[in-house]
Amino acid sequence: MEVLLHESSTATVGNGREKTDSVYPSKPMVTADPEKAFFENAKFSMLPQRSPVDILFENVTYTATEGNICTKKRQKEILHGVNGRFPPGQLIAIMGPSGAGKSTLLDVLSGYKMTGVGGTVYVNGMPRNLKSFRKSSCYITQDDRLQPLLTVEENMAVAADLKLPTTMSRRQKNALIDEILETLGLMKSKPTKASGLSGGQRKRLSIALELISNPLVMFLDEPTTGLDSSSCSTCIKLLKELASQGRTIICTIHQPSASLFELFDLVYVLSAGNCLYQGSAQKLVPFLSDCGFPCPQYHNPADYVIELSCGEYGDDKIDTMIRATANGTNLSYFKEPDKLAKIQLMRAADSGQIEEEDGELAATSKWNQLKVLLRRGYIKAKRDTTLTYLKIGANIIVGAMLGTLYFKAGIDGSKTLGNYNLLFSILMHHMMSTMMLTILTFPSELSILIKEHFNRWYSLKMYYLSVTLVDLPLSTLCCFLFTIILYTMTSQPMELLRFSMFFLISLLVVFVANGFGLSIGAYFNVVNGTFLGPILSIPMMMFAGFGVRLCDLPRYMYWGSYISYLRFGLEGIVQAIYGMDRGVVDCPDAEMYCHHKYVKKLLKDVGVRADQFDNDVIALLLFTFVLRITAYVVLRYKLISIR
Numbered sequence: 001m002e003v004l005l006h007e008s009s010t011a012t013v014g015n016g017r018e019k020t021d022s023v024y025p026s027k028p029m030v031t032a033d034p035e036k037a038f039f040e041n042a043k044f045s046m047l048p049q050r051s052p053v054d055i056l057f058e059n060v061t062y063t064a065t066e067g068n069i070c071t072k073k074r075q076k077e078i079l080h081g082v083n084g085r086f087p088p089g090q091l092i093a094i095m096g097p098s099g100a101g102k103s104t105l106l107d108v109l110s111g112y113k114m115t116g117v118g119g120t121v122y123v124n125g126m127p128r129n130l131k132s133f134r135k136s137s138c139y140i141t142q143d144d145r146l147q148p149l150l151t152v153e154e155n156m157a158v159a160a161d162l163k164l165p166t167t168m169s170r171r172q173k174n175a176l177i178d179e180i181l182e183t184l185g186l187m188k189s190k191p192t193k194a195s196g197l198s199g200g201q202r203k204r205l206s207i208a209l210e211l212i213s214n215p216l217v218m219f220l221d222e223p224t225t226g227l228d229s230s231s232c233s234t235c236i237k238l239l240k241e242l243a244s245q246g247r248t249i250i251c252t253i254h255q256p257s258a259s260l261f262e263l264f265d266l267v268y269v270l271s272a273g274n275c276l277y278q279g280s281a282q283k284l285v286p287f288l289s290d291c292g293f294p295c296p297q298y299h300n301p302a303d304y305v306i307e308l309s310c311g312e313y314g315d316d317k318i319d320t321m322i323r324a325t326a327n328g329t330n331l332s333y334f335k336e337p338d339k340l341a342k343i344q345l346m347r348a349a350d351s352g353q354i355e356e357e358d359g360e361l362a363a364t365s366k367w368n369q370l371k372v373l374l375r376r377g378y379i380k381a382k383r384d385t386t387l388t389y390l391k392i393g394a395n396i397i398v399g400a401m402l403g404t405l406y407f408k409a410g411i412d413g414s415k416t417l418g419n420y421n422l423l424f425s426i427l428m429h430h431m432m433s434t435m436m437l438t439i440l441t442f443p444s445e446l447s448i449l450i451k452e453h454f455n456r457w458y459s460l461k462m463y464y465l466s467v468t469l470v471d472l473p474l475s476t477l478c479c480f481l482f483t484i485i486l487y488t489m490t491s492q493p494m495e496l497l498r499f500s501m502f503f504l505i506s507l508l509v510v511f512v513a514n515g516f517g518l519s520i521g522a523y524f525n526v527v528n529g530t531f532l533g534p535i536l537s538i539p540m541m542m543f544a545g546f547g548v549r550l551c552d553l554p555r556y557m558y559w560g561s562y563i564s565y566l567r568f569g570l571e572g573i574v575q576a577i578y579g580m581d582r583g584v585v586d587c588p589d590a591e592m593y594c595h596h597k598y599v600k601k602l603l604k605d606v607g608v609r610a611d612q613f614d615n616d617v618i619a620l621l622l623f624t625f626v627l628r629i630t631a632y633v634v635l636r637y638k639l640i641s642i643r
């Protein structure tokens with residue numbers, strides 16, 4: 001592979017990559033080789049230059065499976081053996097009516113979809129090695145999945161820290177970020193939060209984030225959807241410029257205007273999973289004439305071909321076009337078909353097993369990924385009014401409300417039963433508030449995770465670890481505030497040991513509830529999650545030993561008490577307040593009969609053991625561990641299953 005040389009000196013940085021000393025390299029040397037010419041205008045030239053990517057696909061099929069475990073499964077073929085050639089340095093449009101299979105073809109070519117895919121995709125003549133292909137490509141989804149609370153500059157800095165070698169200095173990274181933002185017209189928006197950007201700016205930021213790793217192939221799903229005509233034109237012109245630098249840029253597009261259509265180098269028209277046309281935008285009109293249905297004068301050829309592919313002029317015309325393009329194998333309508341050197345395809349059968357490339361997909365070390373994700377997590381937590389301020393506020397308010405309701409109940413022998421009820425209410429508060437907030441907020445993170453993980457920003461393990469670690473201080477703070485308010489207002493025993501035990505059990509219940517919420521939020525959407533979370537919490541309450549004492553549970557249902565983490569929470573928190581031979585809780589009035597002033601009597605009546613504190617802590621730790629692992633496995637499964 002030949003590498004374009006620049007006059008500015010180069011040095012080797014981590015894993016053998018080359019960098020230039022200057023962020024803005026001086027004029028590149030003119031090369032005789034036309035292939036190198038792709039890079040001669042490259043702006044982001046401080047990054048390693050690799051050979052351009054020529055994509056060819058043969059007989060590509062995609063079969064989706066419909067139905068679920070309750071209904072009969074049905075196979076549905078969406079792509080019917082399509083073929084095509086996407087040379088480098090071109091801006092390619094995949095066009096077609098709604099439901100034609102444009103996004104599906106994009107998903108298959110990018111490697112986003114792997115199950116149900118047939119046929120072969122060749123990269124520079126070799127059957128695609130997905131791991132190395134993903135390293136040189138990126139996928140920009142239709143919905144801009146950006147971190148809304150981070151500014152443009154912060155979003156870019158996170159992407160740079162995750163995608164560029166750690167050996168690059170901050171100054172170099174900042175210079176590269178500025179260069180990209182300048183090119184994409186986002187310099188003025190640097191301090192703006194992503195949530196405050198317009199549709200066009202969001203789209204450009206999505207592109208800018210991926211440009212940091214200088215991908216050779218860019219897949220964009222409907223980059224112009226939701227943009228006005230001027231933003232559409234800016235976006236497509238920008239993509240054209242990026243393509244002219246040697247990248248292969250493939251995007252799906254619904255129905256471009258005549259002026260936009262002309263900007264595309266190559267057009268690939270799909271109808272119901274078949275290729276109707278493949279060739280240059282300019283040759284579409286001659287192709288239609290050759291097929292026998294010329295484009296009417298003053299008619300946008302893009303509109304006309306979409307009308308044809310919808311079957312508005314008859315299904316026979318669709319069949320004629322499929323035959324004329326031989327479902328994508330006919331390359332004669334390319335701009336310069338003769339110059340399309342027939343690449344020597346190495347058949348999968350000839351090459352034997354395609355060797356998977358070793359090494360990690362992410363560009364930086366796990367430690368660096370964790371560091372960057374933690375930093376991003378803390379910025380988000382600082383600015384997130386729902387997750388942070390609402391959580392803190394809710395804990396203070398609920399703590400004060402319960403404190404008022406059970407004021408001084410902890411030292412009142414006439415209110416010990418009420419105090420016992422309070423202990424259960426505390427656990428309920430920790431369980432429901434933590435679990436529901438996680439179920440409500442985590443799914444919104446998922447779409448960003450899917451995009452960033454597919455584009456190799458980080459490994460799932462590091463992401464998950466960062467989510468866990470970022471949540472830790474905030475959950476601890478909220479739980480501490482709640483405990484201190486409630487503990488003092490209700491006059492629980494002012495002993496450090498009892499307070500610590502009380503706080504420890506509360507905190508462990510928060511951690512378990514968080515793991516429970518994550519396991520649900522990792523798989524289910526907000527609607528299903530908010531239904532399922534409380535439903536699954538009912539057995540936890542049923543078997544906690546509150547209301548129905550554990551000793552009164554039917555023998556065949558006793559197993560339920562082992563799956564209820566509230567049971568261990570209740571035992572533990574009761575031990576903190578009434579354990580360790582507390583003896584008698586004084587009655588406020590000596591004349592008054594206080595039935596439960598003797599702690600032993602209370603414990604006997606409510607049927608809660610208060611001599612198992614260590615076991616309760618171990619059980620809650622086990623619950624925390626198992627649920628955290630479960631949430632990770634569910635998340636991994638989710639990432640695999642959508643592909």
Ligand SMILES: Nc1ncnc2c1ncn2[C@@H]1O[C@H](COP(=O)(O)OP(=O)(O)OP(=O)(O)O)[C@@H](O)[C@H]1O
Nearest residue numbers: 064065066076078097098099100101102103104105
């Ligand atoms: N997982 C799936 N299960 C069932 N049908 C599917 C699945 N994925 C895609 N399809 C169907 O395949 C067809 C093509 O879908 P695709 O999203 O690729 O279309 P499209 O051309 O991108 O449409 P649009 O422009 O409206 O986004 C549609 O009819 C869609 O319903």
